Amino acid sequence: MSSSVSSREPAPSSARLSTVVLDARDAHELAAFYQRLLGYVVRAEEPHWVLIGPPPGTAGTSLAFETEPDYVPPVWPTRSPGDQQMMLHLDIEVDDLEAEVARAVAQGARLADHQPQDDVRVLYDPSGHPFCLWTGTPS
Incomplete structure (x- = not known):
């Protein structure tokens, strides 16, 4: 396997990066920080996971936060x-x-x-x- 980045045209793919996920001791606390910092809205949440992203109609990358007790x-x-x-x-x-x-x-x-x-x-x-x-x- 080569370790260099190819400048050739990539092969067609259906893969798309949708979200960056950050671990934290408290997913909800960290999500709230980035929500305030970026002006994002909550898109989905569970007890140990939160997804935030730009308000509807605006561009930007979604962020998710996952609780990891041993973070x-x-x-x-x-x-x-x-x-x-x-x-x-x-x-x-x-x-x-x-x-x-x-x-x-x-x-x-x-x-x-x-x-x-x-x-x-x-x-x-x-x-x-x-x-x-x-x-x-x-x-």
């Missing part, structure tokens, strides 16, 4: 072997980086100590998942 937050950046590694993070584009960072923190996020770029801010959600707020550079 361990990742360490970012990784500091030592054996740290729980980050498996993914969300990139969220914003128009006003400073204002959206302040709003995210007011909603329950916390700013990471390490900030790798001027036009990106790394934050942690209430479950400890890193996510990035970023703004495009004016052309």
